[in-house]
Amino acid sequence: MSNFPSHIRECRKAKGFTQKQMAEALEVTIRTITNYENGSREPNIATLIALARYFNVSLDYLVGESDDPTRR
Numbered sequence: 001m002s003n004f005p006s007h008i009r010e011c012r013k014a015k016g017f018t019q020k021q022m023a024e025a026l027e028v029t030i031r032t033i034t035n036y037e038n039g040s041r042e043p044n045i046a047t048l049i050a051l052a053r054y055f056n057v058s059l060d061y062l063v064g065e066s067d068d069p070t071r072r
Helices: 004-015 019-026 030-038 045-055 059-063
Strands: none
Touching: 004 030, 004 045, 004 059, 019 030, 019 045, 045 059
């Protein structure tokens, strides 16, 4: 998931969300969001799905398998 940290950060910033807002919406800690964004932690599959839904992007985009965020 080499592109995951940058994609998650880009999605969050594009929506204008703070890490705190994102953490509250996903029911995780701010530290968890920070760790996702700096690449020191990866989410489990349930959280990946929640993130894709939250940002309305494809799972492939989040994990770096595609540069196209469009959901199909």
